[in-house]
Amino acid sequence: QRVPRLLLTGAAGGLGKVLRERLRPYADVLRLSDIASLAPAAGPHEEFVPCDLSDKKAVDALVAGCDAIVHLGGVSVERPFEEILEGNIKGVFHIYEAARRHGVKRVVFASSNHVIGFYKQTEHLDAHVLRRPDSYYGLSKSFGEDVAQFYFDRWGIETVSIRIGSSFPEPANRRMMSTWLSYDDLTSLIEKSLFTPNVKHTVVYGASANKDVWWDNSAAAHLGYAPKDTSEVFRAKVEAQPPVAPTDPNAIYQGGGFTAQGPFGD
Ligand code: NAI
């Protein structure tokens, strides 16, 4: 299956660079966008449209002509609220307003484990638990999930919100043994999020088949996501690191250190 024109926001970022390559088979044209410059420059079957997500008119023009959106763009770490407000809160609202105006019917939203970051690592969660954001960043992703639900209920725009764990080449620490999502599994989850019919607004946790995973994806079974990778292959390397103190947020909370950031000079 292919999307005629697929918009990928955040295309110059860490996951954007990876997905730019991996989503190629699923689109006739990939429209790549970021506030930062794109390297390498757009090639065949690609087009680059620079855009600041906080600029409503620019986002409207960005979305025009697209058939589906993979929304990765925005601030991806904890920052002062004003920065989160521009890139993430206004940004996600602008994406959905533009989707409504231009008739886009499917969005894949890069949500985050930080919407539930204040749960303890001893707890097991499904997609229906109360969100417990751990940061301004987590709040913005929680808002994004609400925007997705609203635009489904009001306008019929379908979304899969992927609560991505930690998607990097390998888990960098003990916490990521539970939260790690391989690039292959991320790609497969996005493919299913784009093409599974009738997803309404589905929330799914983005983790690989890790041994000590905290998240239950039974509420998203209709996506047919079946992760193939596991953090176990990195266990010896990760456990060679110095131990984490039991009082360290990285050993207590699912959101790790995000639960203990700020204030930012106020
Ligand atoms: P990243 O920080 O490498 O990429 C984000 C991109 O968004 C950057 O290229 C940045 O220039 C762009 N951006 C920031 N503000 C913008 C604005 N106002 N207008 C337009 N573009 C803007 O982050 P990464 O790791 O690639 O993550 C991609 C998405 O996935 C983000 O939304 C992040 O919150 C989410 N995510 C990533 C996780 C991970 O493990 N990599 C975990 C959970 C969520």
Ligand code: 15L
């Ligand atoms: C996220 O949401 C961040 O975007 C990413 O940089 C990691 O910090 C990840 O969560 C994580 O929790 O490991």
